[in-house]
Structures are given as C-alpha cells and as structure tokens.
Amino acid sequence: MPKLKLPAPPLPPGVPKPKPKRPGTPKQTPLDVAADAGASAVDWIDERTSLSGGLRWMLFRKVPKGTNWFYTLGSATMFAFLSQAVTGVFLAMYYRPDAAGGAYESMRYVNDEVFLGEFVHGMHKWGSSVMVILIFLHMARTFFFGAYKYPRELNWVIGVALLILTMAMSFTGYLLPFDQRSYWATIVGVNINGTGPLVGPYLSDFLRGGPEFGATSLSRFYAIHMMLIPGAIAALMGAHLYLVAKLGTTAPPWIRAEKSDAVREEKA
C-alpha cells in the first residue's frame, strides 16, 4: 500500500475526525483498485517532487475574514492573461511575421479560412481590453484598500511592473495584423517614444530595428510580443503570487480584529 500524502483540508471544529479503517483485508472492488492506482500515481510523483507540501501551503492557507468579490480581480486578471496566452498560441500557429504581405495575408487566412479562426482572433483582440480593464480595477482595489502598505510594498512594485508590461503587450500586439490602422498607429507610437529625452531616439531605433520602419520592425515587434514580454509577465506573476501566498491577502480596511478579540475574552 502506498502511503498517500494528499493534501487534506482542515476540518471545522465541530466535525468529528473520520475513523481509521478497520485493520484486516477488506474486499477489493474495482473502484478501490482504481482509487489505489490513482493514489499510488500521486504518491509516485510526490516521492520525487515533494509537491504536496507546497500545494498544502498554497491551498490551505487561511484567507482573512471579510474578503469579498473585489478580491477576485487579481485572479481574474491572471485568468485573462492565460486566455490571451492560449488564444495567442493558436494564432501563432498560422501567423507569419512577414511585412511584405505574409503577416496580413496570414491574418486574412485565419479570419476567412481557419475553423473558428475569426472567433479565436476576436478573443485575443478583445481579451486584451478585458485584461487591461481588470488590471486597472485590481490596482484600484489595492490602492483604495491601502493594500500596498507594509508588508506588501514589494508586491505593489511588481504589480506596477506587470501593469506596464501589459500596456507594452498591447502596444506591440497592435502592429501584428499589419492593416492600415495598426501600421500607422504604431508609427505614431514609435515616433512618440522617439521624442523622449536621452534614450528616446535609441528606443525608437530599437523598436524599428533601424532608422526607418521596415521589414525587420515587424519581426522585432512579434518577438517582443510573443517571447520577451510574456516571459517577463509570467515570471513576475509567479513572484507576485508567491508573495500573495506568503504574506496573505489583506482584509478590507474597515474589518477590525479587536472587537471579536474582546468578545472572545468575554466568553473565556
């Protein structure tokens, strides 16, 4: 028998502990065999990775009382990012970052020929709006609840970096369909970057891949959009989540512990 160390939820105080199984060899139904096989598979993985401890730490930490629906905005933003990642992968299966016409033609092909192509393209396009709205709402919640204060300052800084990366993601993605709108909006955007002091012209040159908007510009935007920034977002999101799990989410600022503390002392 494998000694299974599945994470077990803590029991509420009133509930009696489940009785241990009676010793001896009970009848093995096919269901038991299947459960045993599953348990030993989990056991096999856990013996090699010790994941169960981390899972237990992640899943069964307490969330302070008073948390409400505003506290789902962060995970919703992450979910929107995951949706963007999945739909982006499907678009990348067809996309060709070729400024000479391949880029536009491949998106035309996705929209007109590929099964559910326009639907997935639309999900990626509008998902970016949803993600930006959610990340701003999440930031507003953090700001108005004072959740960026001690000890969560670092998490706030990482969050602002994630906000900027999300906006950069939108900016670099705008060019990729390579229609008129995206082409000219991106040129204006890059030129705006170029007016910056000191680094501005270099930043513009870097984005364009040269002094003028040309064939290399598109592949550069594509690489930034699908490798550089998503990697950075995923890494920072991991750090953000780790800190959330380690420090805990805040309670709403108007929730106070003293009162219930006093009540508890009275009872005692």
Added chain:
Amino acid sequence: MNRQEKEQYLREYSILKAQGKPFFPYAVAKDSAMACVVMLVIILMSLILGAELGPKADPTTTTYSPRPEWYFFFLFELLKVVKEPALTPLATIGVPTICMILLFLLPFYDRSAERRPERRPVATTAGILTIGAMAYLTYLGASAGAPTQIDLETPSRIQAQGAQMVAQYESGKQVVAQSGCLACHKLGKNGNEGPGPELTDIADRLPRQAIQRTLINPTAPMPSFAALQRNSPEKFAAMVAFLGELKEEEGDESEDDAPVNAQRRP
C-alpha cells in the same frame, strides 16, 4: 509606519487570518466564478464585435486612421493638452514617466499606517481625480470621431480656376483625409485638436514649399510622407496642393467678416 505600528498590524492581521476561511475551497470558488464571468465576457465580445481586419498596411496610402487601442486614448489626449512644441517631449514622455515613477514609489512615500480610504483623504482624492481624469480623456479620445473624412466645401476661388484645379484639390483632400492627418490635426470641423497644429488655414502661416518640406521631414511624432512622395508622386503633389490652398476664406464668409480678414492680410 514605525515599528510599533508594524507589529500591531501583523498581530491584528494574524488574528483576522486565524478567523478567516481556508483559501481552498472558499476563495477558489469565488475566483472560479469570476473566471467564468471573464471567459463569458471575452467570448461574447468576440462573437458580437468580431475581429475585423482593415485594409492591408500600405506606406504609400489608402484609407487608414491611425488611432491607438482605446485604452491608450487618455495618453493620446494628454498630448493635445500641451500645444507648445518645445514642451511636446514633456507631454509625450515626461508626464507618463513621472506618473509611472510616482506609481512605483507609492508605498515608499505613503507611509502612514492608516488603510481606510475615508481616513486617507489625500490618497483617496488623488485616486478618484486620477480615475476621473483618465475617464474624461478616454471619453474625449473616443468621441473625436472618425478622422477619415473632411467636410470642407471647395472654395469659390478654386472653382474659378477651372476643372483641373478642382480635380487636384479634391484628390488632395481625399489623400489628406485618408492619410490620417486628422488624428493629430484639426481641419475645419473634423479632426483632433492636437498634438499637431490646426490645418484649417495652414497656408496663411506656411508657404507651399514649407508645407512640402514638413511633410517629407516632419518633427516627431508626425510620420514622414517621404515614402508617399517616392511611390506615388502625383498623390503627394495633390496633397501639397490641397494643403497649400488652405487659407481663410474671404468670399465664402458673411459680409461682416470680410473687412476684418482684409485688414488682417493687407
């Protein structure tokens, strides 16, 4: 936040946490419900709004309107507030950079222990004002109208010069409308007030040669039209001709205005 306040917060937080519920399944259930809503919204938006693909990008011209994604409107509108060309870098890069730095450093200069929004009047007011300003600027950007058409009548002095001149004027107007100039310039009733200067009477201020030079070698963030001149010189010429004729009208305006205009340009 001094040490005592930190310790008090941590103590209180540990009590609140002890009184709370486990993350799984309570918070996970809420997060999952929210994820379903997000998925549904994305799917519905995709189904209703679609993913239209405009005409293919063409550095020379055709119909295009360089407008950013809607959530950049507030940055775009910010540029229009600043008219002085010398201050343009301040608006384009300076203000957003300063805002970003302020945002990054927020926990390091707001060090009070208070968390309730109604007891942090400065922070709460600043937050609400920022959101209001962003919403207002986004609204301005969204309501600017499609910058792809120009509702200007062909002035009588052009019509007086014959059909060929009218044809050139009309085609130039079309090239300008389709070149996205109106995203940054105001032209008559159309277009945006900035960051570029108003074009309605540009020929009063700039001779035709200067307009052509500006089109080929503009000041950032305006895109250069050198490629248009290279690839289709007749369109570029029509564009320059149209812009070179954008003078304040004397004949078309009411009689009272005429002497004023005459005084201004003796």
